[in-house]
Amino acid sequence: MWYLCVFYHRLLDYRRPEVQSLAELFGGPGAGDAVEWRMPENHHADSPFHLVRLPGDESLAAQIANRSLLVKGIYELWGHGATYEELEKAVREYPEERKLPYLTPESTFKIVVDSFGKVISFPEQNEIIKSLTYIPFKGRVNLKKPDHKFFVMETDDYGCNNGLPPVVQRTTFFGREVGAADRHLLPTYQLKSRKYIGPTAMDAEMAFLMANQGLARPGKLVYDPFVGTGSILVAAAHFGAMTMGADIDIRVVRDGRGPDCNIWSNFEQYKLPEPLCVLRADNNVPPWRPGLKEIFDAIICDPPYGVRAGGRKSGGRKLIKGTVAPYTVPDEKRDSHIPSTAPYSLAECVHDLLHLAARMLVMGGRLVFFFPVVREDGVTNLAKYPEHPCFKLIATCEQILSMRYSRVLLTMVKVGPYTEVVEKAAQERHREFRENHHKWMEEGNLHSAVFSPAAGQAADGKPFIDRDSKPKYRGKYV
Amino acid sequence: MRLLTHNMLASNARGAVTGYPLKLQAVKWSTKEVEPNPYFLRGILPKLDWPALVAATHALGLPELLPEAPPTDAELSAEGAAEEEGSALRCLHRALLEIHIEEGTLVCPDTERCFPISRGVPNMLLHEDEVRN
Ligand SMILES: C[S@@+](CC[C@H](N)C(=O)[O-])C[C@H]1O[C@@H](n2cnc3c(N)ncnc32)[C@H](O)[C@@H]1O
Numbered sequence: 001m002w003y004l005c006v007f008y009h010r011l012l013d014y015r016r017p018e019v020q021s022l023a024e025l026f027g028g029p030g031a032g033d034a035v036e037w038r039m040p041e042n043h044h045a046d047s048p049f050h051l052v053r054l055p056g057d058e059s060l061a062a063q064i065a066n067r068s069l070l071v072k073g074i075y076e077l078w079g080h081g082a083t084y085e086e087l088e089k090a091v092r093e094y095p096e097e098r099k100l101p102y103l104t105p106e107s108t109f110k111i112v113v114d115s116f117g118k119v120i121s122f123p124e125q126n127e128i129i130k131s132l133t134y135i136p137f138k139g140r141v142n143l144k145k146p147d148h149k150f151f152v153m154e155t156d157d158y159g160c161n162n163g164l165p166p167v168v169q170r171t172t173f174f175g176r177e178v179g180a181a182d183r184h185l186l187p188t189y190q191l192k193s194r195k196y197i198g199p200t201a202m203d204a205e206m207a208f209l210m211a212n213q214g215l216a217r218p219g220k221l222v223y224d225p226f227v228g229t230g231s232i233l234v235a236a237a238h239f240g241a242m243t244m245g246a247d248i249d250i251r252v253v254r255d256g257r258g259p260d261c262n263i264w265s266n267f268e269q270y271k272l273p274e275p276l277c278v279l280r281a282d283n284n285v286p287p288w289r290p291g292l293k294e295i296f297d298a299i300i301c302d303p304p305y306g307v308r309a310g311g312r313k314s315g316g317r318k319l320i321k322g323t324v325a326p327y328t329v330p331d332e333k334r335d336s337h338i339p340s341t342a343p344y345s346l347a348e349c350v351h352d353l354l355h356l357a358a359r360m361l362v363m364g365g366r367l368v369f370f371f372p373v374v375r376e377d378g379v380t381n382l383a384k385y386p387e388h389p390c391f392k393l394i395a396t397c398e399q400i401l402s403m404r405y406s407r408v409l410l411t412m413v414k415v416g417p418y419t420e421v422v423e424k425a426a427q428e429r430h431r432e433f434r435e436n437h438h439k440w441m442e443e444g445n446l447h448s449a450v451f452s453p454a455a456g457q458a459a460d461g462k463p464f465i466d467r468d469s470k471p472k473y474r475g476k477y478v
Numbered sequence: 479m480r481l482l483t484h485n486m487l488a489s490n491a492r493g494a495v496t497g498y499p500l501k502l503q504a505v506k507w508s509t510k511e512v513e514p515n516p517y518f519l520r521g522i523l524p525k526l527d528w529p530a531l532v533a534a535t536h537a538l539g540l541p542e543l544l545p546e547a548p549p550t551d552a553e554l555s556a557e558g559a560a561e562e563e564g565s566a567l568r569c570l571h572r573a574l575l576e577i578h579i580e581e582g583t584l585v586c587p588d589t590e591r592c593f594p595i596s597r598g599v600p601n602m603l604l605h606e607d608e609v610r611n
Contacts (some may be wrong), residue, residue, distance in 0.1 A: 219517040242518060244483075254599040264598075273512065276575065277483035280601045285609060287602035289488035289498040295525045315609040329605045339605045 004077040005052040017395035022064040065179025075175030108142035118156040149177040207235035214298035216241035230263040237272040246279040284313035316340025355426040358390040390416040400477040482574040489586035491608040499530035500584035514571040
């Protein structure tokens with residue numbers, strides 16, 4: 001069935017993928033792909049009003065809306081029009097058998113008037129509600145806990161950008177609410193009131209969106225190889241998933257800021273089950289036993305890319321100085337020795353992450369991670385995203401961080417099995433990265449190899465770096 | 479660290495052949511109750527190395543906890559198994575998820591390299607001269 005889906009006006013790129021992920025989560029395999037979208041006539045793609053066709057019955061739509069962060073509400077649309085006359089005509093034409101069950105005398109209801117891009121005063125709202133007499137409401141009004149909630153939503157025809165996407169023509173929608181987001185989560189989980197946070201802790205809203213992209217739910221196991229203070233796993237655990245994490249930095253994963261302020265206390269604070277395990281390990285040299293594979297349902301992470309906090313890997317001085325005089329740790333110092341580390345190039349970090357995911361995710365499991373992209377003159381270079389034979393990229397959601405950087409949340413699904421061929425290729429590449437450490441430090445970082453415009457020549461000679469300019473709203477990217 | 483994690487880890491230091499299974503030497507461990515999830519346990523069972531899990535329970539002095547052969551899927555899905563004290567499902571759940579090793583060591587069977595577990599966190603990081611080329 002088609003519904004009206006009204007979004008919050010934020011994180012625009014994340015909105016549709018979130019709905020599709022939740023469709024898959026609640027509707028089962030294939031339900032995400034079955035979702036269809038349309039824009040109402042005269043609406044800009046950034047408009048909060050979208051028409052969505054969801055598989056299954058209404059309870060699926062309700063589940064999606066209730067778990068989502070970015071859906072303000074999903075509505076059964078009874079009609080819309082440019083004027084109140086047109087709206088009346090449309091609602092009258094909407095089939096009686098769809099309307100009458102919600103208008104019965106024994107039910108309670110409430111009508112809310114909402115607007116987008118304009119303010120409607122209370123007296124005006126009352127006028128609008130009174131004008132709906134052509135709808136035979138038989139039930140009693142109950143403002144607190146109505147059985148059925150109806151919405152009148154008006155958008156103005158301010159034409160161009162006043163902080164919101166342009167609407168060419170005024171539209172009024174009338175619909176019955178099927179489900180709405182619960183953003184109460186956000187004040188509860190905001191970082192401001194979290195006990196243990198670090199400079200790169202993921203903000204609560206983004207962590208929940210990532211957990212939704214990863215289909216976190218009870219009975220599933222979610223892994224974060226760059227766990228830091230655990231903010232992503234907190235979100236996954238809130239949705240009932242079991243969690244596991246690793247980090248190279250022992251101070252972050254074990255010590256925190258003391259016995260009551262560490263990863264574990266973050267889970268305790270929200271009464272969530274603590275992670276099954278937190279490891280100190282380097283994702284470049286992962287400690288998994290031979291033969292172990294396909295055990296995680298999702299890998300969700302914010303890798304160390306150097307934009308804010310650079311990655312490190314084992315092998316320190318030896319890699320940096322070369323093999324001329326390999327450093328050996330004296331035996332008497334082994335227990336207290338603090339291993340030195342070498343910088344971890346972006347290209348290698350991404351390679352290791354994809355390999356980890358290819359091996360350790362179940363078929364159909366999801367890899368959700370941030371990928372940095374360079375912007376120039378306030379415009380994003382559409383970079384080539386990482387690829388892997390075991391994965392299909394299903395969503396790319398950009399969040400602009402500054403004039404110079406964006407980060408793109410990539411969602412990939414494991415579609416191919418982890419075979420010997422895949423394993424051999426990864427080992428080969430791992431060796432190549434180690435042998436050419438210096439070369440990769442120069443070429444494998446943000447401003448080169450992966451992103452450099454010079455490398456971006458497609459076969460036909462045209463640069464594949466396309467430019468994408470996003471509109472700002474009230475001077476900000478949303 | 480729980481025994482599920484122990485079942486997943488190996489030493490990847492230079493000189494290790496398989497580096498597995500790591501010998502478990504627990505200095506301090508405790509039991510914390512966790513809600514059993516039969517669906518999760520049934521999914522994880524085929525991924526486990528059963529003999530290594532049994533050996534780990536023995537190392538903790540719990541030789542009675544797990545049988546020599548893994549439970550069958552039918553045993554795990556039996557009606558009421560999650561509630562029944564001592565059922566195959568509850569024992570598996572207890573072994574995998576309710577035992578927490580707080581302090582101890584994981585020892586590589588090939589090289590005797592010790593990986594310390596402190597405050598519940600196994601430290602699997604290698605020294606720079608242990609990383610394989
Ligand atoms: C961007 S932060 C992630 C922060 C995390 N999302 C949080 O909530 O605090 C990246 C983390 O990766 C860790 N890291 C860097 N290099 C690593 C490596 N080679 N293996 C594992 N973790 C690494 C850093 O210590 C840091 O905690």
